[in-house]
Amino acid sequence: MLVQVILFTTLVSFLITVLLSPITIPFLKRLKFGQSIREEGPKSHQKKTGTPTMGGVMILLSIIVTTLVMTGKFSAPTAQTYLLLFVTIGFGVLGFLDDFIKVVLKRNLGLTSRQKFLGQILVSVVVYFILQQMDFSTTVSIPFTEYSLELGYFYALFIVFWLVGFSNAVNLTDGLDGLVSGTAAIAFGAFAVLAWNQSQYEISIFSVAVVGAVLGFLVFNAHPAKVFMGDTGSLALGGAIAAIAILTKLELILIIIGGVFVIETLSVILQVISFKTTGKRIFRMSPLHHHYELLGWSEWRVVVTFWSVGLLFAVIGIYIEVWL
Template sequence: MSYINIGIIIIIAFIISVVLTKLEIPILRAKAGQNIREDGPQSHLSKAGTPSMGGIAIIISAVAATLIAGLVWGGSVSDMLVILFVFLGFGFIGFFDDYLKVIKKNNLGLRAYQKFGLQIVISVALAVFLANYSQGSTNVYIPIADVYVDFGIWYIPFIVFVVLAMTNAVNLTDGLDGLASGVTALVTLFFSVGGLTYGIASGTYFCAAVCGGCLGFLVFNKNPAKIFMGDTGSLALGGGLAAAAIVMKMELLLPIVGLIYVIEALSVVLQVGYFKLTKGKRIFKMAPIHHHFEKCGFKEVHVVIAFWIFTVICCVIGLGII
């Protein structure tokens, strides 16, 4: 396994993603137009009707490239299947939610308890499997200290928290043209390099494939976006990224290299909590925080580029740690 392998996987996923996204745009435009929040930035109202559910292309391209890499270069089959199970499982939840909202025109989509409940089921299944059948069992790697710590009975709730937090954080980040796809391409590229450094083939293949899939999708998702990934893409990306990081024992690097995800999620938590405590007051002009910057007068494309640059810095810090 080498950087050449990573490059080949990225290129394969990129090509598949570009082709599939181009093909799905006219199909989804006719059936899956995006609804836009009326209380959001006024500039977003023009995006109404933009096809959503484009994450289907990312999912197919990532799965295809991962399987091709596994067949050609080998690797742990069980690790690969576990990661893809979580990736596809969360993608299915997002797809069903999008299907209800944008095709069936049910604005509520899945109920919160249904959506969260399904996420918990998949997260617990992953945690239980890894605790009982993975090579590292309940050990968690502490990067800076360079030691493994056995979490014992706390391993399962810890893993469930990591998966749920990352999945919903990526979902919240998906609010501007090219934001989630660009940030995730950078983060998965980091984990590809990290997986290569630690010699973990399956996780490396998957992260490189997701990177390529996101870059291919970004061709059409950059401002002005011709298509959105929807919950189909964002939930799959969050779940798959978390699963890959956990399998590679790099889960504690997620909040470092994926700090944008953390900030986006925290901005929502703080906004909602402060709003309830103060009976109507707000910390930010709008949450998630990318909308706050828009409300402050920054152009959407400038916010996205700034978040990309910030993520590059976080990934460089992550490389320094590993």
Template sequence: MHWTEMLMPVVSGFALTIMAMPIFIGYFRMKQLGQTTREDGPKWHEVKTGTPTMGGLVFLIAIVITSVWVGIWQKSLTISLGLLMFILVLYGILGFLDDFIKVFKKRNLGLTSKQKLIGQIIGGIVFFAVYRIEGLDTLLYLPFFGEVNIGWLYAVFVIVWLVGFSNAINLTDGLDGLVAGTASIAYGAYAVLAFKQGQTDILIFCLAVIGGLVGFFFFNKKPAKIFMGDVGSLALGGGLAAVSILLHQEWSLLLIGLIFVIETASVMIQVTSFKLTGKRVFKMSPIHHHFEMSGWSEWRVVLTFWAVGLVAAALALVIIL
């Protein structure tokens, strides 16, 4: 795939998102529908109450449309590309239902954690089943051991990976532009790996995601005109994990997605510490709120996290390539 052809999915994802988003935002404002800020969140985030949400729906549609038409054009509409879109759409639907109940039904809680988890696990099972039907192997690289065929345990790994990173990006999505930037960097790193492996189908998907996210960022940068909502964050996390699996670079996601790992770890540490000792390790979790409460501006936190994500992704590429 020539570099000029690689521009097509980026431009398509960007153009579709940036054209449709103003209409979407306008509809939410007209209906006076918006995000309700968490009561236990930072007090200075209260000004964001009422901001339109569910913007992820727009870039998800842009990504799917782009992946299909570029996939057909490049003769790369494969099962792997279908699997990526399946996870993106399914996890997006789970997030959409969660957002829809909160926003349109005016209920503070959307889907229960159990309902979302069941949906995510079903997605993981279907993903693995199709993966095996296609004859893809169950080899997993283990440090110090090399590649090991773990058989059916690979199905467990796939489910944990998809669910874990789907929720990790969901936790990270708490500041204007934070996930738009960090996810673009992560998908960019996998685009490089897909290109090096000659997997055009996965490359198209990653580039379409980047285009959609860059288009979304224009409306999500501080002060955000719209948030992506769970419909965007759950889908992006599931898609990212699926990409790492299909490229057989699973563990690389711990480094390429370092920010998402840190954000999730901060919540786990905070909850565990409070339950065991009654004390909090961070001023607030996820950790981006800790830095805000330490006096950092929102932009400073976002730019610092982008920088860390970029360095980690570059390091991962150097190690792998």
């Protein structure tokens, strides 16, 4: 019965996104919600100017509706279900505001860094206080060992760092057609397996609802993309996967399963540090996916390679948690 619920959840979420797309994409075009492309980015990206963005709204609607309906069919939405939806919606709203400022108010940078950062911290702090009310454990398990680290009150800082960090990491990765859609589907699929292994079925249902939503979006986001998810989608997905890792007490396993997001973020950090300290760049351009583009790789080759690496990381993460 549960297997059927998981499969049906994925299918329903996929179909909702696919059915919403032919309605939403023309609507975004009529509103002129087109993406502005950075002039300093790869020249090949200039042709993407005007492609509808804010498509993450479709992903969010699909996740919310599917999660509530399917958890209701299976049992009843739990506190964990509502917390996951709160994080997803909270970061999604921040992303929506950022996108709205970019495409409607024509301010290409969207929210200021401080505004976005404060918003992310606010959502994260609320999550911490909700977890406190749930008497949630403040320990962090160390992979490859049987040890756990008790953080006590410092767990609040950890929660903020994890949610803010991974929401931004996924956001940085969202730079090529289909890149985040594919890597997110793989990462959330891995956590669906791990949540299932822990008998946390409501988290597994939420995870596959995300998988179905992003795969449905990928139908229209694969190269050449007809729509972009924007910060509305990428910030929400990053916050959601960090929240899943926290609720399953697999916080540090996320570093492995979300390895592509981590590497992309590190490439930006290293590039900035190198340029500010030595005046030299390590990569031709960061995040890392742009480096390979400038080496002459086609966009599709870069995306498929990163998907493959993401799949490898997901398998390793599952292996460590389930079999080691």
